[in-house]
Each structure stands twice: as structure tokens, then as C-alpha cells.
Amino acid sequence: MKIVVTQSDIELGTPDSCAFCPIALAATRAYPDADYVDVGPDRIEVHYWDGCKTDIVFRDLPMIAQQFIEDFDSGETVQPFEFELS
Secondary structure, three states: OEEEEEEHHHHHHOOOOOOHHHHHHHHHHHHHOOOEEEOOOOEEEEEOOOOOOEEEEEEOOOHHHHHHHEEEEEHOOOOEEEEEEO
């Protein structure tokens, strides 16, 4: 799955937010059927609710995404980028 982080995601993203950081905003577009996307420092969780229980899909973030999170959360200037989740 390709995740494309846009300039708009960066401008609208919230530092230190697992649900509203730029990567979470981009992943929400990439997984339109998901009910919730949660981004940690080294992985992403995609949550699906079927009315009875939540299924969670875990994906490891590549180093480029991990570095982006670190830079964004510390107030560094970041640029749009894209990466693949396997």
C-alpha cells in the first residue's frame, strides 16, 4: 500500500498526535474502509469495526517514515514524501 504524505497533510497535521499527524492523515486516505488509523513511532495500526469487534492490522513503518515522525514532532521542516507499507 502506497502512503502519500502531501503538503496539505503537513500543514494540517498535529505534532505528537497518533491520529492526526501527517502520516495518519495520509493513511486514512489510503485505507478508506478503515474506521480509525493510529500511527506510532515505528508502526501503523489500521482499525476496522464490524459492529461486534475491532480487527486491527499492524504494519511496520519504514525508516524514512520513522525519521519523518521524529523530525515533524520536534518542529523540524519536513517535505512531502511517499512510502510503501507491506
